[in-house]
Amino acid sequence: METSTTSSRAFLAGEAGEAAPLGTLERGLYLLGLFSTERPEWTLRELREESQLPKATVRRLMLTLERLGWVEQDVAGNYALGPRMLQSLYAKTSASVLVSEARPYLERLAQSTTESALLSVWGHEGTLSLDLVTTERHFKPFTSAGMVVHGLMSADAKVLVAFAPEMLWDARYASLSQAMPAGVTVDSMRAKWREVRAAGVAFDNEEWKPGVCAVAAPVLGADGFVLASISLVIPSERGGKQELERYAAAVRDAAAALSRVHIERNQALGMTPDDGDSQG
Missing domain, CATH: 1.10.10.10 (Winged helix-like DNA-binding domain superfamily/Winged helix DNA-binding domain)
Structure with missing residues (x-):
């Protein structure tokens, strides 16, 4: 046969x-x-x-x-x-349950902070932007839904690596090591990822792009590993220490609330962490 x-x-x-x-x-x-x-x-x-x-x-x-x-x-x-595949899959991804669940949280986050709110997942060369909610402010992020943000220095990338299984850290660094700033080593990044895990939030102080700051927090699955990241992208003139701390609290709360909703939904459907939900 x-x-x-x-x-x-x-x-x-x-x-x-x-x-x-x-x-x-x-x-x-x-x-x-x-x-x-x-x-x-x-x-x-x-x-x-x-x-x-x-x-x-x-x-x-x-x-x-x-x-x-x-x-x-x-x-x-x-x-x-490669990245073209990720971008082409955006139309499918944008209709996913997680994106639909995240949209109200992004909208509320953008409304309460008057800053642009972003949902991202890990791609092959960095982060893949799934959804973006902008505001009436003049500043607009240098990203869009479906775009791959290359490298490891963005706030979203730091969160998406830090909250992935630690066994993946070295491989993710190695895959993007050529794009790392001078003096940044795998050991220094591992130390940074541990700091991000402990803080529950990551900052980008113009490390990805001059003039742009960001703060991100993880959306976690029932296994404790990352599904996605939620971030606020802001201009550097509004990225002072006090502002970033205030934004961090709002982003952390939004990500935690979305995590609970997503986990409860999966539990109601009888899904488990082994069903491939996390980005790990």
Whole structure:
């Protein structure tokens, strides 16, 4: 009996060695479809063996996908999905339960502070902005829903790493080490992430972008690990110590309230922490 995998491989190979008119597109999509939460990384050899496509074909397709941002290759030669995939998935993500649940909290946070409120999750090269509520103030954040904020220095990135399982810290630093400011090491970042965990909040004092400050807090799942971050993004002229402390309290309260609502909803539906809810 022919399995679906065997059928897919035969389809990719084409009939009598001839590719269908859309063969290149179909084969590229097939390779992208191999990436999953259970198998987020593949080497070129593994992709070739799984697809049974010629080595030259797999190499050419992966080079094209990498050039266009659909996949990325690390220094060890492992491929993973790239930022273009995250951005394309925004339309799906924006309709998710978490985004719907978070929207009222973002709106209330923006209204009470008169600053822009942002919801983010961890992406492959930094944070992925899921939703943004702005105010009538002149200042607008240098981000938008669906945008990947690269690096580890933003308030959201600090929170999303700090409250992820500690076993992931070194890997997340390594994946973005080339973009780190001079003098910032993995040890100094690990110390910073521990400070963020202890404080329950992270600050960005123009570290991501000059003229922009931010404060972020984690939205946690029932397992205690991070699902997302809520932040306020503000201009540096309103980012004094007293203002940031006031904003921190508001952000922390909003994130904690959203965490409770999300956990209670999942419990009511019979979901557990093992259902893959957290960003860890």
